[in-house]
Amino acid sequence: MVTNVTSLGRSGLYDWVIQRFSAIILAAYSLCILASFVMNPDMDFEKWSSIFEGNAMRFFSMITLLALCAHAWIGMWTISTDYMTSLQLGGSATFFRILFQAGCVLLIAVYLLWGIQIFWGN
Amino acid sequence: MLVSIYRYNPDTDDKPFMQDVQVQLPEDKDLMVLDVLELAKQQDPSVVYRRSCREGVCGSDGMNINGNNGLACITPMSSAVKPGGKLVLRPLPGLPVIRDLVVDMSIFYKQYEKIKPYLINDTAPPAIERLQSPEDREKLDGLYECILCACCSTNCPSFWWNPDKFIGPAGLLQAYRFLADTRDTADVERLAGLDDPFSVFRCRGIMNCVAVCPKGLNPTRAIGHIRSMLIQQGT
Numbered sequence: 001m002v003t004n005v006t007s008l009g010r011s012g013l014y015d016w017v018i019q020r021f022s023a024i025i026l027a028a029y030s031l032c033i034l035a036s037f038v039m040n041p042d043m044d045f046e047k048w049s050s051i052f053e054g055n056a057m058r059f060f061s062m063i064t065l066l067a068l069c070a071h072a073w074i075g076m077w078t079i080s081t082d083y084m085t086s087l088q089l090g091g092s093a094t095f096f097r098i099l100f101q102a103g104c105v106l107l108i109a110v111y112l113l114w115g116i117q118i119f120w121g122n
Numbered sequence: 123m124l125v126s127i128y129r130y131n132p133d134t135d136d137k138p139f140m141q142d143v144q145v146q147l148p149e150d151k152d153l154m155v156l157d158v159l160e161l162a163k164q165q166d167p168s169v170v171y172r173r174s175c176r177e178g179v180c181g182s183d184g185m186n187i188n189g190n191n192g193l194a195c196i197t198p199m200s201s202a203v204k205p206g207g208k209l210v211l212r213p214l215p216g217l218p219v220i221r222d223l224v225v226d227m228s229i230f231y232k233q234y235e236k237i238k239p240y241l242i243n244d245t246a247p248p249a250i251e252r253l254q255s256p257e258d259r260e261k262l263d264g265l266y267e268c269i270l271c272a273c274c275s276t277n278c279p280s281f282w283w284n285p286d287k288f289i290g291p292a293g294l295l296q297a298y299r300f301l302a303d304t305r306d307t308a309d310v311e312r313l314a315g316l317d318d319p320f321s322v323f324r325c326r327g328i329m330n331c332v333a334v335c336p337k338g339l340n341p342t343r344a345i346g347h348i349r350s351m352l353i354q355q356g357t
């Protein structure tokens with residue numbers, strides 16, 4: 001049976017608000033990256049990496065990374081509880097859904113840790 | 123005119139099939155779909171469907187007419203079928219079929235029951251009745267008119283995927299009808315019951331419900347109001 005225990009906020013309202021907030025952060029970050037390209041027509045690797053060196057940009061990147069993870073989890077959780085229920089898949093639905101959700105968690109965790117390494121490593 | 127009707131009798135049929143019936147229509151009149159179905163039933167009396175008021179009031183003849191949910195009794199043939207086309211009648215989608223065009227609405231009513239569709243007010247009742255100003259009464263317009271025909275909920279993908287957990291547009295419209303009622307004092311409890319990830323928040327705002335409501339109601343707007351109330355209460 002589909003239940004709420006695997007939802008991020010355990011409440012529809014929290015999930016909904018997090019989904020919207022994280023979307024705004026992601027949009028702002030995308031604009032920021034776009035602007036950095038527009039302002040640097042002769043972008044090369046040196047310039048590119050110097051943009052990410054400042055602490056402000058590092059924090060912004062970090063926050064965006066967290067927003068992306070939350071956003072992805074809520075989205076994937078919703079998809080799995082819409083389309084991977086016993087109505088669609090029969091008795092083995094819970095097994096496949098948890099497998100799918102575990103895969104998502106793993107991917108998101110890798111993405112997060114890898115991102116931290118890229119932004120804060122040297 | 124050719125009428126194609128979904129037939130299924132679980133006692134005798136292995137699986138559903140479409141039956142074509144030839145019906146003679148009067149040339150000078152634009153019949154309602156229900157009239158045509160009655161004519162088809164004269165040809166084959168074994169066709170089963172629900173109907174009662176035949177004027178869009180009881181909500182019992184909700185069905186899928188050429189791909190759109192609607193009440194057969196108030197859907198004119200001229201709007202249901204293109205000239206030269208055939209009339210295709212199927213049961214409301216997403217609910218178990220009992221027989222032919224008759225569906226089992228239990229889960230639909232269960233969702234309706236969940237929202238406590240009655241006035242809750244614990245204060246002592248006045249001698250005659252609880253009065254409301256005309257302005258407060260106006261807040262219920264566009265909400266109270268629902269006849270629970272289920273055309274909207276059975277047209278909603280979110281209700282198809284989670285009919286046991288998503289209240290669905292019909293139930294949510296009524297949930298808001300009582301939240302909006304100034305005589306009702308149970309807003310906090312009502313909202314608490316809707317806060318989980320499924321009851322309200324499975325609505326994706328695609329407005330399939332608005333598109334088919336035969337009474338011209340707007341469940342999506344009501345759902346938006348509920349969401350705003352939840353946000354106001356939760357933040």
Ligand code: SF4
Nearest residue numbers: 278325326328329331
């Ligand atoms: S707007 Fe919401 S309730 Fe209406 S059909 Fe779409 S998902 Fe369903």
Ligand code: SF4
Nearest residue numbers: 268269271272274335
């Ligand atoms: S909102 Fe409209 S379509 Fe939905 S049950 Fe009520 S009358 Fe029928």
Ligand code: FES
Nearest residue numbers: 174175176181195
């Ligand atoms: S028969 Fe009553 S609504 Fe159509």
